[in-house]
Amino acid sequence: MPESLNSDMWVDRYGDMMYRYTLVRVKNPDAAEEIVQVTLLAALQAQKSFEGRSTEKSWLFGILKYKILDYFRDLKNHRTYELTPEDGPDPLDNAYHQDGHWANLPKNWATDPHKAAENKQLVEALAHCMDRLSDKFRNIFVLKEIEGMSSEEICKELNIKPTNLWVILHRARNQLRKCLEAQHWDTKK
Amino acid sequence: MSRMLRVTCEDTTPLISELMDHNLPLGKRLRLRIHLGMCGVCKIYEKQLEVIRALSQKLGGDDAPTQKDAALSDQAKIKIKETLKQSN
Known part of the structure; x- marks a missing residue:
């Protein structure tokens, strides 16, 4: 039928x-x-x-x-996809010693990606953290990680320079990992 | 070779992110692999980005758990039904 x-x-x-x-x-x-x-x-x-x-x-x-x-x-x-102050600082700006080694060590989240995806609380935490990104960062992150578009496609559709795209994605990911860490891993000692 | 070994964590993190989006030229890729082979902290960072990617894919599915019980309002449903009826 x-x-x-x-x-x-x-x-x-x-x-x-x-x-x-x-x-x-x-x-x-x-x-x-x-x-x-x-x-x-x-x-x-x-x-x-x-x-x-x-x-x-x-x-x-x-x-x-x-x-x-x-x-x-x-x-x-x-909408312009140039970086502006409203996008906030890169959380990694002060994360290193002068010699380029980590000063603020990333926490070991002790979960593998597949297990994490089955954790409803974590998925919800990501949704919450995404809503705290600036619209510009959020849009680009959505197209890349949620829609799974290639970098070339995104640059073409939104008329963005590739270097600009990488900086935005890198900073969006850093903001998300900082937020997720505060949401989920800070309370669990 | 010594230049390759002198890559710092600060140089490495943007490359980890970049490699998630597109292929890197051989030289950069090699420097990244060598650094990750020696640096457990950057490995943790790499794992974190992989977790974020897995969470995003889950969130984007049509069976994703949502934080709020987001739904169309009754008013919106009536409006959409009306619009559909008029154009049918």
Whole structure:
């Protein structure tokens, strides 16, 4: 039996799921709501192209991913990706001795990446820490680590210089590890 | 060789991050590997970035646990349903 579409049920069945998926990426609730609506409208108009080869849900999420990328593309027109003071200092600025060795030693988090990903509290801590990044850092980090886009794609879509991209990613990661450490590992002695 | 061994932690951390995003030229990659082979602290830093990457991938999935029970408001649902009805 091929999958079929039931557009009357979309909002009730997938609305919240799509909203959460979008909110992780765009942060702003109004923008997330708007993207869900735009996606469902586009889906409605594209119903004829649905061939039943995927599930209704993955078909809708495919369109959603595309609309989210559109949102980031539009942002480049009114956002500069040059570094500014609002991006905050690099937490590693004072992390070294003069000879270039660590002064503030990174803590051993004592978890491997797969185990960490199964820890709900940790995933939630990351969500919290991401919301404390400046929008610029957050957007770039999302495209790289959540959407899994290549550096070349991001530079092209957002019109950023590669060196600028690496600096932003490096600093975003440093801010996240500082925040995660404070959130999760400071209380656990 | 001695130049390679004199790479500091401060030089290394940006390279660790950069290597997560794209390939590095052989020379840089070699210096990074040599340093990581000798420096347990930078290994810890590298592991931390890998943990952040794994957490991000989990957070981005459509089954991600979310911190808030974020949901569309009833009002938003009604509005979207109306919009869909009008264009159908």
